[in-house]
Amino acid sequence: MIDQPGPDPCVLLADKGYDADFILADLEARDVATVIPARRNRKVQPVIDGHIYGLRNHVERCFSKLKHNRRLATRYDKTADSFLGFVLVASIRL
DSSP states (O other), X not given: OTTSOSOOOSEEEOOGGGOOHHHHHHHHHTTOEEEOOOOTTOSSOOOXXXXXXXXXXXXXXHHXXXXXXXXXXXXXXXXXXXXXXXXXXXXXXX
């Protein structure tokens, strides 16, 4: 997903699964600030901004609440427009 075209991000919030040298090097070449906690086996543990990393948790909890709607989790809607419409309705209910 990182290689897909889209808007240029200025900060990437990710979990420890994205702590790889090639990913960090690619993002550094694009001038993207990374907020990725290091895995335990890293010899040098980088310092991350805990406040910004807390935003990632907030976003994940919102997605979790959206997926409580079975219709969203299993994607019953046939068209993208009707799916987006229900995402908007479910988001309002949060």
